[in-house]
Amino acid sequence: MILVTGANGRPGSAVVREFARQGHPVRALVRDPAKVGDLATLPGVQIVHGDMLHPETLQPALAGVRRVLMISGAGPQLLETQCTFIDAVRNAGVEQIVKFSGKDSIDGFDTERFRSTRSHEQVLRYLVASGMPWTVLRPSQFMEVYFEEVPDLVRSGELRLPLGDTTLAPIAIQDIAKIAYQVLTTDGHEYTTYAMTGPEALTMTEAAQYLSEAIGKPIEYRDVTSAEKQREWMQAGYPPARASAFAQLFEERSRLGHSTVDLGTHRRFQVEPTSFLEFARLNAATFRGDSEYTVTPA
Ligand SMILES: NC(=O)c1ccc[n+]([C@@H]2O[C@H](COP(=O)([O-])OP(=O)(O)OC[C@H]3O[C@@H](n4cnc5c(N)ncnc54)[C@H](OP(=O)(O)O)[C@@H]3O)[C@@H](O)[C@H]2O)c1
Known part of the structure; x- marks a missing residue:
C-alpha cells in the first residue's frame, strides 16, 4: 500500500486524485x-485519520504500507512534524519515504535563509x-498560489506583487501529481532528487497578460512595495x-531577479508541462471570482 x-x-x-x-x-x-x-468517494481511495505529530495515532495509517509520500504544511511546525513522522514511518517498517520539498526557480536562491526552506x-x-x-x-x-490574488483581480483588475521585473517559473500542481504518482508506483527512485519547474520564466506583466487572456478582462501588473504587500x-x-x-521571500526573489526553467523531470516521466496560460484557462472561473478553487478539476 502507498500512503x-x-x-x-x-x-x-x-496526488490522491491522480491515483x-x-x-x-x-x-x-x-x-x-x-x-x-x-x-472519500473516489475509487480506490482509503481515508485514514491521524496526526503526524502524534505517532500513537498513526498505526492504522502505517499498517502494511510500503511507500509514503510525506507532505505537511510549510508553517513553523514543519520540522517537528516531519521528523516525528519519519521516526514513526521507520518504526513501522515502511520501505521508502518520498519527501515533498521545494525549490525556488530563482537563480541563486539560498534555502537556508528562509524558515520553511531551511526546515525542509x-x-x-x-x-x-x-x-x-x-x-x-x-x-x-x-x-495555484496565484489564486491568493483573486480578490485583487476581481476588485481592481490588478495583480499586485512586490516583484519588479523578476521572473518566476511556477509549476501546476497537476504536473507534480502526475510525476509523484509515477515515483510512488515504480521502482528505482531511491536516493534521487527530482527538481521541477513550470515551462516558462514569467515576469508578472506576462502572468497578468495570460490571466487577462484567460478570463477575458483586463488585468494589469502593479509593482507594489514589499511593505505595502x-x-x-x-x-x-x-x-x-x-x-x-x-x-x-519576495524581497529576495526581487533582489535576485531571474528564474531558470528546469523540465528534466517532466521529460524523465513524460509529463507534458502545463503552461501558465493553460492553467489560467482551466481555472478561468476561479480567477474571475465565480467559483471556488479546486486543485484538480474532476
Ligand atoms: N506553496 C508553494 O508554492 C510551494 C512550492 C513548493 C513546495 N511547497 C511545499 O509544499 C508543501 C505543502 O504546502 P501547502 O501550502 O500546499 O500546504 P497545504 O495545502 O496546507 O497542505 C498541507 C497539508 O498537511 C497537513 N498537515 C499538516 N500538519 C499535519 C499533521 N501534524 N498531521 C497530519 N497532517 C498534517 C495539513 O492538514 P490540515 O488540512 O488539517 O491543516 C494540510 O492538509 C509544504 O511543505 C511546502 O513547503 C510549497
Missing part, C-alpha cells in the same frame, strides 16, 4: 476528517541520517509571521 499524507491539502489531494484517475489504490492520511469532501533542508538531513531509502520531490512555486496580506487575514515571511 499520501497532507491529503486534505493542495499537493496531497492532487484515483489511474485506478491505483492509495491510502490518504488526513488530520481533519471534516475537510475530506469528495476525496533540516528534515532532509534527518531523513538521510535515519538510514531509510529516500526520494525528494522539489517543485518550484505552485501556479505585507500590509495587504495582513488585511487579508494572514498571520503576521506568515505575512512577514512572505515579504522576506
Whole structure:
C-alpha cells in the first residue's frame, strides 16, 4: 500500500486524485476528517485519520504500507512534524519515504535563509541520517498560489506583487501529481532528487497578460512595495509571521531577479508541462471570482 499524507491539502489531494484517475489504490492520511469532501468517494481511495505529530495515532495509517509520500504544511511546525513522522514511518517498517520539498526557480536562491526552506533542508538531513531509502520531490512555486490574488483581480483588475521585473517559473500542481504518482508506483527512485519547474520564466506583466487572456478582462501588473504587500496580506487575514515571511521571500526573489526553467523531470516521466496560460484557462472561473478553487478539476 502507498500512503499520501497532507491529503486534505493542495499537493496531497492532487496526488490522491491522480491515483484515483489511474485506478491505483492509495491510502490518504488526513488530520481533519471534516475537510475530506469528495476525496472519500473516489475509487480506490482509503481515508485514514491521524496526526503526524502524534505517532500513537498513526498505526492504522502505517499498517502494511510500503511507500509514503510525506507532505505537511510549510508553517513553523514543519520540522517537528516531519521528523516525528519519519521516526514513526521507520518504526513501522515502511520501505521508502518520498519527501515533498521545494525549490525556488530563482537563480541563486539560498534555502537556508528562509524558515520553511531551511526546515525542509533540516528534515532532509534527518531523513538521510535515519538510514531509510529516500526520494525528494522539489517543485518550484505552485501556479495555484496565484489564486491568493483573486480578490485583487476581481476588485481592481490588478495583480499586485512586490516583484519588479523578476521572473518566476511556477509549476501546476497537476504536473507534480502526475510525476509523484509515477515515483510512488515504480521502482528505482531511491536516493534521487527530482527538481521541477513550470515551462516558462514569467515576469508578472506576462502572468497578468495570460490571466487577462484567460478570463477575458483586463488585468494589469502593479509593482507594489514589499511593505505595502505585507500590509495587504495582513488585511487579508494572514498571520503576521506568515505575512512577514512572505515579504522576506519576495524581497529576495526581487533582489535576485531571474528564474531558470528546469523540465528534466517532466521529460524523465513524460509529463507534458502545463503552461501558465493553460492553467489560467482551466481555472478561468476561479480567477474571475465565480467559483471556488479546486486543485484538480474532476
Ligand atoms: N506553496 C508553494 O508554492 C510551494 C512550492 C513548493 C513546495 N511547497 C511545499 O509544499 C508543501 C505543502 O504546502 P501547502 O501550502 O500546499 O500546504 P497545504 O495545502 O496546507 O497542505 C498541507 C497539508 O498537511 C497537513 N498537515 C499538516 N500538519 C499535519 C499533521 N501534524 N498531521 C497530519 N497532517 C498534517 C495539513 O492538514 P490540515 O488540512 O488539517 O491543516 C494540510 O492538509 C509544504 O511543505 C511546502 O513547503 C510549497
